[in-house]
Amino acid sequence: MSSIRIIRLLVVEDSPGYLHLVSNAFSERGEKVRWELMVAKDGEEALALLFDEENKDLPLPDLILLDWNLPKVTGSEVLRQIKQDRKLRRIPVLVFSTSDADADVHAAYDYHANGYITKPGNTDALANIVETIERFWTAVAELPKATR
Numbered sequence: 001m002s003s004i005r006i007i008r009l010l011v012v013e014d015s016p017g018y019l020h021l022v023s024n025a026f027s028e029r030g031e032k033v034r035w036e037l038m039v040a041k042d043g044e045e046a047l048a049l050l051f052d053e054e055n056k057d058l059p060l061p062d063l064i065l066l067d068w069n070l071p072k073v074t075g076s077e078v079l080r081q082i083k084q085d086r087k088l089r090r091i092p093v094l095v096f097s098t099s100d101a102d103a104d105v106h107a108a109y110d111y112h113a114n115g116y117i118t119k120p121g122n123t124d125a126l127a128n129i130v131e132t133i134e135r136f137w138t139a140v141a142e143l144p145k146a147t148r
Helices: 016-027 043-051 075-084 102-110 123-140
Strands: 005-012 033-040 063-067 093-097 115-118
Touching: 005 016, 005 043, 005 123, 016 033, 016 123, 033 043, 033 123, 043 075, 063 075, 075 093, 075 102, 093 102, 102 115
Parallel strands: 005 033, 005 063, 063 093, 093 115
Antiparallel strands: none
């Protein structure tokens, strides 16, 4: 009997509709991996989950899916703060954005994003992206152990 691997995924997404689609796409995987989703609806909430003392007992995510165009605190600022922190910088961050502008892609990599994905326009394409993310981070690459 094979064991199911658990991966904690922080999804930072301000669109409730798109968050629902992403949540469904990850929850429907479940063959070899169970995705435990943590959700932040804006950059401020994401930073609070990661940095605030009141959340110190919460486990850190293993992987972050970060919308680039966020209210309150931008995705670029969230990424910058994550990658400047000694403990958080190892957590892979995939930028997930409607923008495919070169300036946004370059900025994300300048702030050390681990990938930049343009949001797909339909659920089949989203399911393919989620499958690819799962395959890469479970069968190809090693996720670092997240510790506070």
